[in-house]
Each structure stands twice: as structure tokens, then as C-alpha cells.
Amino acid sequence: ELKVEQNPLFLSMQEGKNYTIYCNYSTTSDRLYWYRQDPGKSLESLFVLLSNGAVKQEGRLMASLDTKARLSTLHITAAVHDLSATYFCAVSGTYKYIFGTGTRLKVLA
Amino acid sequence: NAGVTQTPKFRVLKTGQSMTLLCAQDMNHEYMYWYRQDPGMGLRLIHYSVGEGTTAKGEVPDGYNVSRLKKQNFLLGLESAAPSQTSVYFCASSSLIQGYGNTIYFGEGSWLTVV
Numbered sequence: 001e002l003k004v005e006q007n008p009l010f011l012s013m014q015e016g017k018n019y020t021i022y023c024n025y026s027t028t029s030d031r032l033y034w035y036r037q038d039p040g041k042s043l044e045s046l047f048v049l050l051s052n053g054a055v056k057q058e059g060r061l062m063a064s065l066d067t068k069a070r071l072s073t074l075h076i077t078a079a080v081h082d083l084s085a086t087y088f089c090a091v092s093g094t095y096k097y098i099f100g101t102g103t104r105l106k107v108l109a
Numbered sequence: 110n111a112g113v114t115q116t117p118k119f120r121v122l123k124t125g126q127s128m129t130l131l132c133a134q135d136m137n138h139e140y141m142y143w144y145r146q147d148p149g150m151g152l153r154l155i156h157y158s159v160g161e162g163t164t165a166k167g168e169v170p171d172g173y174n175v176s177r178l179k180k181q182n183f184l185l186g187l188e189s190a191a192p193s194q195t196s197v198y199f200c201a202s203s204s205l206i207q208g209y210g211n212t213i214y215f216g217e218g219s220w221l222t223v224v
Contacts, residue, residue, distance in 0.1 A: 006151075009149070031211075033212070041218075042199065042215045042216065042217050042218055043152075043215045045214075048211075048212055088152065090152075090213070092211075095140060095157065095159045095165075096154055096167065097154070097201075097203075098154065098168070099144070099154075100151055101150060101151035102151045102152075
């Protein structure tokens with residue numbers, strides 16, 4: 001059974017600091033996704049990682065994938081308040097996507 | 110572009126009542142999904158469909174039924190609503206592009222309260 005775990009579940013950080021969110025999954029998959037959700041809103045796609053060693057960056061966010069370790073990371077550089085949101089990783093199995101529990105990020109001014 | 114549209118957006122039900130959530134997508138996607146989101150639980154897959162006329166169970170299918178009579182529509186039914194089904198429901202769709210992976214697109218969500 002495919003399971004996805006994220007940590008931490010909650011993250012409160014100061015503006016300007018760096019931090020990493022971790023996403024572990026239980027079975028072989030070579031496709032991993034990161035999404036952002038603002039309160040009361042839907043989910044917005046951030047990154048699609050398709051192969052081992054894949055790295056993608058958008059602004060202050062950088063995502064990477066290690067399929068051998070079954071681990072993806074979402075690194076936040078010099079956090080700003082606008083990054084406050086909940087971040088989800090998801091892994092695709094056969095025809096379906098399984099999501100992690102999410103990491104609620106709060107960036108303090 | 111409309112993308113994925115869910116109706117209704119808000120609904121309050123009494124225990125034992127039935128209702129149907131409608132999801133429509135205009136992207137000609139093969140795959141469609143229903144998730145529920147609860148605090149601290151992330152998104153959990155209820156049912157999914159890989160094409161018109163097909164459905165399959167996800168992680169938490171009990172108490173729900175689905176139908177995919179048309180490619181663009183995916184209906185989620187609650188036959189006898191229970192307070193435990195109070196949640197935010199998200200419909201999503203995707204289409205596999207070989208070698209490029211696929212992004213799953215979400216609707217805006219349906220807030221359901223069962224009292």
C-alpha cells in the first residue's frame with residue numbers, strides 16, 4: 001500500500017530564514033508532486049518531479065527527488081510572509097495519487 | 110478556462126439525508142478523483158475513475174458511491190449522510206502524458222456539513 005509521510009506537520013519560521021520540508025513515501029514511484037494550498041482555497045501545483053535526482057526551482061522554493069531513498073524535499077530559502085500556506089507532496093501510483101498530510105507553514109515577520 | 114468545476118460549493122445536510130456532488134471537467138482528461146480533506150489528515154482518496162463507465166475504490170470509500178456516465182462528469186453520492194462525513198470534498202482530474210508525468214488539477218472544493 002502506498003503511503004506518504006511529511007514532516008514537520010507544522011512549521012513556524014522567521015522571515016529570512018531557510019528551512020526544509022521532507023516527504024517520504026513507501027513504495028517505488030518515479031513521479032512526485034508538490035502542491036500549495038492557501039486557507040479556504042484549492043490546491044495549486046508547484047512542482048512535478050519525474051526522475052531520480054530531479055531538481056526544480058521557482059523563486060524561493062526548490063524541490064528535489066531521490067527515488068532510491070524514496071524521499072523528496074522542499075527547500076525554502078529566505079522565507080517571506082507570502083509563503084505562508086500548507087504544502088502537500090503527492091506520489092502517483094497506478095492511476096491514482098496519494099497525498100501526504102501536509103505541512104502548515106507560517107512565516108513570521 | 111473553467112477547468113474543474115464542483116457543485117454545490119456549500120451544503121448542510123441532516124443525518125440520514127442523501128445528496129450528490131457533481132464534478133465537471135472541460136480538459137478532456139481520462140482520470141478523475143474525489144478526495145476529502147479533514148484537519149490533520151491531508152487529502153484522502155475516496156474513489157477514482159480511469160475512464161468513462163469505470164470507477165474504483167480509494168483509501169476511504171465507505172459511505173460513498175460514484176458514477177462516471179460521461180467522460181467529463183464524475184458524481185459523488187452520499188446515500189445516508191453521517192456527521193463523520195462532514196468535510197471538504199475536492200474533485201480532481203488528470204491526463205497522463207507519457208514521459209512528462211501529469212499534473213492533477215483540482216476543483217475549488219465543496220464544504221459539506223452533516224448535522
